Amino acid sequence: MRIPILKMYDLLLVSIQVELDDISALELQEDLLNKIHETTAKGVVLELTSMEIIDSYIARILGEIVSMAELMGTKVVLTGIQPAVAITLIELGIHLKSANTALDLEKGIEILNDIY
Amino acid sequence: MKTTNEVSIKNEWDIVAARQAGREAAKRLEFGIVDQSRITTAISELARNIYLYALPGKIVIEEIHKNNRNGLRIVAKDKGPGIEDIRKALEDGYTTSGGLGAGVPGVKRLMDEFEIDSAIGVGTEVTAVKWLK
């Protein structure tokens, strides 16, 4: 299942509302990079509130999205990571240190608007 | 009510099926939301390892009741190549596939009990238990 990417002014918005399988995660990565290129968006918000699980594979894909977008000149902010997911990620040993994060969508958008 | 559930792992979608079965079992036992996340994530890691390194295999999710305690046992069994150096596989960051090397050591931290049994050319069996507190 393809995850929709919305354009809002000069930002792209992705809200992951489905259980993310490995193939959908890779497709999202590819679609998002293409969309960044097409739209020259200055920032991306990845809204993760609905995600009940982030395992090491999904975490690696998210981290790669952040680095790849950065390489293209676009900042990515991860928003809304649930407490249980944050606890699990840290126990897994995954820190996603290179990623910008925010508590919710609004704060994520504020961060991107402050950067530019 | 079924208290044992088996999911055979053949493709990427079976990884999702296994973790959904784990989430349901964890909810049924009334694990808290954080333990549900730990259990589901552990299953996802073990199922993906089978898919990546050791097809065919399966995940068995089993309710356990012992000395007035309830828990969930996850067994990941495969007939893959086996793990050559289990001690290495337990180190954070050790990977042969360009992964994060977080799976095996992560599962050990996420669960209360953890055991690996592996034989070269025969397969691997990982058993992990979470107790309801």
Ligand SMILES: Nc1ncnc2c1ncn2[C@@H]1O[C@H](COP(=O)(O)OP(=O)(O)OP(=O)(O)O)[C@@H](O)[C@H]1O
């Ligand atoms: N069931 C298995 N059969 C054979 N080898 C395995 C199995 N599970 C793990 N391994 C080996 O152990 C290594 C470490 O596994 P681990 O899950 O910790 O990290 P990874 O899968 O490489 O990366 P990550 O899980 O972080 O995406 C793997 O790279 C693989 O070589």
Ligand SMILES: [Mg+2]
């Ligand atoms: Mg792994």
